[in-house]
Amino acid sequence: MSVLNNIQRNSKIRSRCNRRQLRQSSGSVLILAMVVIGLLAVSLLIGYSYGGLFFEHNRLQASANEMALAAARKLNDKDRIGQMNNMIARNRQIVFSGRQQLDECKEKYPGIAWLAEDLLDESRDSAKTLEAQRKQLSIVAKKEARLAMEKKFEEINKTYAMYLPWMKVEEPLLAGWQCGRVVNTESNVEVLKNIPELESFDLEQNYASTAGMKLYKHDIDAKLPSDDSDLTFKISALSAPVMKTVAPARIILNANYDTVIGDNLPSACRVKVWLPVGTGLGPNASSKMSCIGAASATGGSTQQ
Amino acid sequence: MNGALNFQSRGRQSNRRSSSGHAITEFAVGLIVLIGFVFAPLFNIAIIPIRYLIVEGAMTEMSHRVVLCEKRTEAYDMFTKDPWFTSILEKCSVTIANPKLKLTIISKDGSSQIAVPNGVSIPAEWLPDGSFQPSLYSMELSADCSIAPLFSSAAGLPGFTSPITLHLHTSSPWENFSRNPITSQYFVNE
Numbered sequence: 001m002s003v004l005n006n007i008q009r010n011s012k013i014r015s016r017c018n019r020r021q022l023r024q025s026s027g028s029v030l031i032l033a034m035v036v037i038g039l040l041a042v043s044l045l046i047g048y049s050y051g052g053l054f055f056e057h058n059r060l061q062a063s064a065n066e067m068a069l070a071a072a073r074k075l076n077d078k079d080r081i082g083q084m085n086n087m088i089a090r091n092r093q094i095v096f097s098g099r100q101q102l103d104e105c106k107e108k109y110p111g112i113a114w115l116a117e118d119l120l121d122e123s124r125d126s127a128k129t130l131e132a133q134r135k136q137l138s139i140v141a142k143k144e145a146r147l148a149m150e151k152k153f154e155e156i157n158k159t160y161a162m163y164l165p166w167m168k169v170e171e172p173l174l175a176g177w178q179c180g181r182v183v184n185t186e187s188n189v190e191v192l193k194n195i196p197e198l199e200s201f202d203l204e205q206n207y208a209s210t211a212g213m214k215l216y217k218h219d220i221d222a223k224l225p226s227d228d229s230d231l232t233f234k235i236s237a238l239s240a241p242v243m244k245t246v247a248p249a250r251i252i253l254n255a256n257y258d259t260v261i262g263d264n265l266p267s268a269c270r271v272k273v274w275l276p277v278g279t280g281l282g283p284n285a286s287s288k289m290s291c292i293g294a295a296s297a298t299g300g301s302t303q304q
Numbered sequence: 305m306n307g308a309l310n311f312q313s314r315g316r317q318s319n320r321r322s323s324s325g326h327a328i329t330e331f332a333v334g335l336i337v338l339i340g341f342v343f344a345p346l347f348n349i350a351i352i353p354i355r356y357l358i359v360e361g362a363m364t365e366m367s368h369r370v371v372l373c374e375k376r377t378e379a380y381d382m383f384t385k386d387p388w389f390t391s392i393l394e395k396c397s398v399t400i401a402n403p404k405l406k407l408t409i410i411s412k413d414g415s416s417q418i419a420v421p422n423g424v425s426i427p428a429e430w431l432p433d434g435s436f437q438p439s440l441y442s443m444e445l446s447a448d449c450s451i452a453p454l455f456s457s458a459a460g461l462p463g464f465t466s467p468i469t470l471h472l473h474t475s476s477p478w479e480n481f482s483r484n485p486i487t488s489q490y491f492v493n494e
Contacts, residue, residue: 008449020366032334032338033333033334033338033342036338036339036343037342040343040346040347040350043347045352047350047354048353048354048357050458052357053359054357054362055357055361058361058364058365058368058451060367061365158441184374186485210487211486211488212484212485212487212488213485213486213488215485239482240485241480242483242484242488243483243488243492244483245432245481245482245483247480247482247483248480248481248483250479250480250481251372251479252372252374252479253369253372254374256372256374263330299482
């Protein structure tokens, strides 16, 4: 009896086991399918997120360009650099002309030489004042450009942060900025034509370009001859108005940006920004995306 | 008694063996079907949108770079000589054919437009001081892009087993509207 009972019990256990195993085996495929589809979805999501880094880079480049443009626009605000270049060139002409008049008076009209001397001294003093103002303008223009750039940076930097379990994008960092000029750009001032001696002196000294519009070259100290050689006449780079067309402020290629020589006035800006990015899943890696934006200031206006 | 116990243990062994084997067989078939007919094709296709986004981004970046050049001729030079564009796409298994760069000028009301290819000057009425002003100047970059799936061969169903060819184009507005002090011409026309 006991053997029969055992056999019956065993058969019951076996059928229960079989049912359970059937349930388990059919369920395992369903679970597996769900797991595989889930993994596929997650891997695609991660793939798309990393593909999105390419767009983040483009966005960062656009932000760097915007910041550089905001700064560059401020540099020549109300044509202050263009006007300074023009004032320096005209003052230089006045000093040269004053020296000529004094020499002529001493030779022909010694009685009024004192008057010519006063005029010359006045123009020389103006040259010194202008030089001081030029230095001041350089400080003010750079400071205002920096403020404009930082304001733009504050506007955009809050829109970047993105924290996903597998990827982190932090807020961008301002790595640095510079003021400079655009390559192959001379000054906005045409060689003044009223005094032929000065014109020929300038061409002789290689102060002016000879092709097309005769513009004073960029970043020169156009020293005058002999007694007035102690004065400083620094003319900076700035796009010249051509046929009344003023060059608008614009984004330029980083390759077309160059530094200014000495303490000359700037006419372009360059901004470098970093965007820290990192991975969250698997190996914890972090890196910085880097973008450089450059922009040119508005060109000089036509002089009346 | 002993015979009953032996029978019991043998029953258990055979039961365990057959049920586990059955699960493995079912699992393997399911896995093959899942990987071969669901997972692999899905993954194969899913890579195409990622590559498409990269191509789109690269083309936008390239069109943006060329408009920052000083002169239009420099823009064409950059487009044909800069290896960045083709190299980044090659790395993503994307083949570029018929790449074209042209300047498109559209009058602001959109009623008329003109396409200016490489080597051709802009007609006087379309220049920034011409009669059609104000107008929008943009450099249009177009190309036939063959985007390959993850596992691809030369022939087959495009997008599944062979590359899918898409005609893409992007454009960016021209930046430099100043004139060249040497020639007095607009830089966009040089």
